[in-house]
Amino acid sequence: EAQVTQNPRYLITVTGKKLTVTCSQNMNHEYMSWYRQDPGLGLRQIYYSMNVEVTDKGDVPEGYKVSRKEKRNFPLILESPSPNQTSLYFCASSLASSTDTQYFGPGTRLTVL
Amino acid sequence: GENVEQHPSTLSVQEGDSAVIKCTYSDSASNYFPWYKQELGKRPQLIIDIRSNVGEKKDQRIAVTLNKTAKHFSLHITETQPEDSAVYFCAATLGNEKLTFGTGTRLTIIP
Numbered sequence: 237e238a239q240v241t242q243n244p245r246y247l248i249t250v251t252g253k254k255l256t257v258t259c260s261q262n263m264n265h266e267y268m269s270w271y272r273q274d275p276g277l278g279l280r281q282i283y284y285s286m287n288v289e290v291t292d293k294g295d296v297p298e299g300y301k302v303s304r305k306e307k308r309n310f311p312l313i314l315e316s317p318s319p320n321q322t323s324l325y326f327c328a329s330s331l332a333s334s335t336d337t338q339y340f341g342p343g344t345r346l347t348v349l
Numbered sequence: 350g351e352n353v354e355q356h357p358s359t360l361s362v363q364e365g366d367s368a369v370i371k372c373t374y375s376d377s378a379s380n381y382f383p384w385y386k387q388e389l390g391k392r393p394q395l396i397i398d399i400r401s402n403v404g405e406k407k408d409q410r411i412a413v414t415l416n417k418t419a420k421h422f423s424l425h426i427t428e429t430q431p432e433d434s435a436v437y438f439c440a441a442t443l444g445n446e447k448l449t450f451g452t453g454t455r456l457t458i459i460p
Contacts, residue, residue: 269448278355278438278452279393286446294447295350326392333445335381335400340392 238263242327242341249317250349257312257344259327267330268310269294269338270302272323279326285310286333317348351376351443355451363459368429370454372439373421381442382415382422385450388435396437397424426456434458 240261249255261268269284271294281294285304299321301313310329314321325344330336352375362368374382383398399406399413399422406413412425426433439451 271450276358276452279440279450281448281450284446284448292446295449334442334448335445337395337398338383338385338393338448340394342392 238339240327240329240339240341242325242344244344245342246345248347248349251318252316255314255317255346257314257325257327257346259310259312259341260308261310261329261339262308263329263331263339264307265329265339266307266332267334267336268304269328269334270300270310270312271326271328272296272321273326273343274323282312282325284334317346319348322346322348351379351441351447351449353439353441353449353451355439355454357454358452359455359457361457361459362429364429364431366429368424368426368433368456370424370437370439370456371421372423372441372451373419374441374449375420376441376443377417377420379420379441379443381445382413383440384413384424385438385440386435387438387453393438429458431458431460 270282271279280296283302285291327341328338355372380401385393386396387393415422436453
């Protein structure tokens with residue numbers, strides 16, 4: 237089954253404790269991205285990747301890191317999480333670019349205390 | 350960068366009536382405008398999109414119109430049904446890299 241998976245689905249952590257949210261797709265997609273969803277603010281792009289080893293900042297990259305060592309995986313890293321990073325996070329992938337259909341993962345709800 | 354504004358933030362319509370959601374974008378070079386639907390507790394899913402070389406696109410009860418001169422595009426849902434209740438997001442892309450979403454519209458269909 238073609239899909240985008242994220243882990244964990246739910247995470248409660250404390251300020252400053254490094255964490256990684258994994259994202260994987262099995263559709264051989266080139267383009268992958270991360271979004272955060274907050275009430276009243278919609279979906280905001282954090283980082284995107286056009287291909288392996290190619291990543292770039294979205295609209296809200298501060299406090300986040302990403303890597304794209306393999307085509308199928310695009311982990312989101314919070315090296316020192318803060319309470320303002322409490323949010324619902326979505327990973328998405330598409331065939332080649334932002335102008336193709338984005339397939340979203342199930343979401344990761346993160347709470348930083 | 351691109352900025353997308355979406356209105357209204359909430360919309361309630363009687364079942365069977367039409368619903369219209371409007372978005373404006375800032376960069377006249379933007380070239381792709383998708384609409385995503387997010388049901389409660391679910392992930393966003395594409396419902397329709399339009400490219401800058403087209404003025405209107407329809408898919409059954411859903412249509413999108415694009416006015417490049419005014420830099421706005423709209424989602425039209427006709428003969429609304431209870432399953433249309435969801436949050437709808439518009440988006441715009443400049444080039445083919447970044448994708449900027451609007452803030453969302455919560456649509457409620459009243460039986």
